[in-house]
Amino acid sequence: MSKQITAKTITDSEFFYGHKACAGCGGSLAVRIALKVLGEGAISVLPAGCMSAVGFNYPHLCFSNNSIISTFAGTASMLTGVEAGARAVGIKNFKAVGLAGDGGTADIGIQALSGAIDRNDDILYICYDNEAYMNTGIQKSGLTPFGAKTTTTPSGENIHGNIRPKKNLFEIVAAHNIPYAATASIGDLKDFMNKIEKASKIKGTTYIHVVAPCPIGWGIPVNETIEISRKMIDCGLWYLAEYENGQFKLNRTPRKFSSIKDYLLSQGRFKHLEDADIKILAAQRDAKWTTIRKNWNTTEEEL
Amino acid sequence: MTKAFLSGNEAFAEGVRLARPQVISIYPITPQTTVVERLSEMVENSSLKSELIHVESEHSALSCAIGASAMGARTFTATSSQGLLYMAECLHYASGGRFPIVMMNANRSTALPWNIYGDQRDSLSQLDCGWIQVYVEDAQESLDMALQGYHIAESPLVSTPVMVNLDGFVLTHTYETVEIPNQTDADRFLPPFQTKNKMSLDNPKNLAFSVGPDNNMEFKYLQHKAMLDSKRIIEETDKKFAEIFGRGYGGLTQGYRLEDADYILITLGSITGLCREVVDELRQNGEMVGLLKIRFLRPFPDEDLAAALGSVKAIGVLEKDISFGYEGTVYTNVNSVIAKNGLRLETYNFIAGLGGRDISRENIRAMFRHLQTGGQHVNFIGLGVSIDE
Structure with a gap:
């Protein structure tokens, strides 16, 4: 097993700093950490979205590695061009990396992402998932979970927020038979960092789906971003897993879930949920875990 | 080669x-x-x-x-x-x-x-x-x-x-x-x-x-x-x-028999060849006609146009386009040059070839006749059915 990246061994160099992200922003942490792992050879493509909005305001440009904003739908297609172009002009030791939000990935960008995976372009695509279009004011995306209140799925007497479950993008990506895909969370940075490191060494398309809460959109205090990310894993509404060589592997299998109600009701976006709604979410979680435990391999040492 | x-x-x-x-x-x-x-x-x-x-x-x-x-x-x-x-x-x-x-x-x-x-x-x-x-x-x-x-x-x-x-x-x-x-x-x-x-x-x-x-x-x-x-x-x-x-295209525009022409047809693209033939035919009959092919629409060749159209009586813009609710886009652009340069000439627009409709030699002859006799400014060429039905 190769040497693990830890808080002690990660570089002190910063590649994304001086930006205007909100206090407690999970997305900016995910991007910062990803670039620290990838280093100066990273050529990042970010679509129109939170991170480009906070980091690319001329003349205030916040990436010290090569970085470019793509069209909203065009993260993966521009990544393809960047990778091919870099190779064509003879650049060596680079990694083309996409850093896109949930809407830019699962909704408007899914066609281009699917195309890039289909071509098996040598790129790393990281989706930082804050579960809604946060940059534009908290509108529902395809990755907004059931029950969440957003500005386009208000909670009222009749409808209690978003009525559809979160799209399962990790498995949609895996279904392309991608060389490597993983889920991650900023609640477990060591796991996230090492998945980036692993993905960056694999030839072909790789994908990491990292949950990165948005305090504004989730309705949590700005100092609880990491804590809520951990609660989300502990209560079973997120899981750390990998897809490699055609196999799913669960990295962490909680023996017992922590309280889903506690996770939900500590966030403003779920405050309106009634017990019946929470039961629906718990049932969805349990059904998912039944399938996972039945079909996926597990990493025993991390139990 | x-x-x-x-x-x-x-x-x-x-x-x-x-x-x-x-x-x-x-x-x-x-x-x-x-x-x-x-x-x-x-x-x-x-x-x-x-x-x-x-x-x-x-x-x-x-x-x-x-x-x-x-x-x-x-x-x-x-x-x-x-x-x-x-x-x-x-x-x-x-x-x-x-x-x-x-x-x-x-x-x-x-x-x-x-x-x-x-x-x-x-x-x-x-x-x-x-x-x-x-x-x-x-x-x-x-x-x-x-x-x-x-x-x-x-x-x-x-x-x-x-x-x-x-x-x-x-x-x-x-x-x-x-x-x-x-x-x-x-x-x-x-x-x-x-x-x-x-x-x-x-x-x-x-x-x-x-x-x-x-x-x-x-x-x-x-x-x-x-x-x-x-x-x-x-x-x-x-x-x-x-x-x-050993061959060139003249830059932004390419003129044909523009010298002493009173009536000029302005074209884009492949229809130009047929228009050139009609110009030759009409010139043989003594008609003072010419042709100006616009090669570049952006940047727009306004200086070329102003120079070419200075002493012309009428021009027609033939284009396979209509900006619905107004006229052909090329025509609008050409008219702007004429207005800005204070040129005194009549301008006509021939909207033709939409959806692949054929533009015939006779259609082009008719356009040159229109330039000489005058008439409607914006003309749809070869409309085959009554649009009132």
Whole structure:
């Protein structure tokens, strides 16, 4: 097993700093950490979205590695061009990396992402998932979970927020038979960092789906971003897993879930949920875990 | 130099091969499809060394080309009609980012109603997207403008993408004898792509950024100025091309029998050949007629037009386009030159060939008669059914 990246061994160099992200922003942490792992050879493509909005305001440009904003739908297609172009002009030791939000990935960008995976372009695509279009004011995306209140799925007497479950993008990506895909969370940075490191060494398309809460959109205090990310894993509404060589592997299998109600009701976006709604979410979680435990391999040492 | 019997598409593909693009993103759409088929064959048989990328949409085709261009690679893509419209967002993106991509567009009607035949509504509807737009007349000009396109686009003064427009089917699918330059001459004409507007590991950059109200207008002004400056580069490019290859096109416009002409028809693209024949025929009858082919619609050849139309009695603009609710877009642009220069002449618009409707020799004769007798300003040519029913 190769040497693990830890808080002690990660570089002190910063590649994304001086930006205007909100206090407690999970997305900016995910991007910062990803670039620290990838280093100066990273050529990042970010679509129109939170991170480009906070980091690319001329003349205030916040990436010290090569970085470019793509069209909203065009993260993966521009990544393809960047990778091919870099190779064509003879650049060596680079990694083309996409850093896109949930809407830019699962909704408007899914066609281009699917195309890039289909071509098996040598790129790393990281989706930082804050579960809604946060940059534009908290509108529902395809990755907004059931029950969440957003500005386009208000909670009222009749409808209690978003009525559809979160799209399962990790498995949609895996279904392309991608060389490597993983889920991650900023609640477990060591796991996230090492998945980036692993993905960056694999030839072909790789994908990491990292949950990165948005305090504004989730309705949590700005100092609880990491804590809520951990609660989300502990209560079973997120899981750390990998897809490699055609196999799913669960990295962490909680023996017992922590309280889903506690996770939900500590966030403003779920405050309106009634017990019946929470039961629906718990049932969805349990059904998912039944399938996972039945079909996926597990990493025993991390139990 | 060799000679070959090629379609407009194939001729264009030969021009692209000679330009040595390093990245080509392709998505099939009729009627440009055979361009990308020929390029694929060239990569297969090693006559072209290029990264050939099969993207999944036109939006991605251009987005991919922008990414490659941002790494300093010479890039090519091709499209037509709905495809051009689907990539519209990226059209503005490429020009705003000053990425000198060359793209072939096969001019084709836009839905609805669906129609696969040629007219120029696709590219004319994108006239304001910041691309240099050139309209070619025949297969030879297609090949030549693939090469010239890169020379113009990549000029540091210009650094603006170029869209080369070929009339769908009429030009893309008809065959002519074409001179194919040799690679040595092509290389002498078009040196490798050099730009500062790129990312590199030695000199990291942040590209395609946001610019607020404080500076945004300056970026847009510089984009506009580059397009205006490209007029000079277009003329110089054509001269250099003529010196090396022995043929030129006159730059932004190309006139025919304009001397002492009282009545001039203004054209775009492949219909010009037939119009030239009608001019010859009418000249034989003693009619003082001439022809002005607009090659570049952006930048717009306003000086050329003002100079050519100074002592003319009437002009007609023949175009395969209608801006619904007004008139043809080319006509509006031409009239602006006439107004700004205080020219005193009558102007007429002939909207023809929409959805591939044939434009006949007799139609063109009738246009010249209209210029002489006067009449309605905006005329639809060859409407076959009563529009009152």
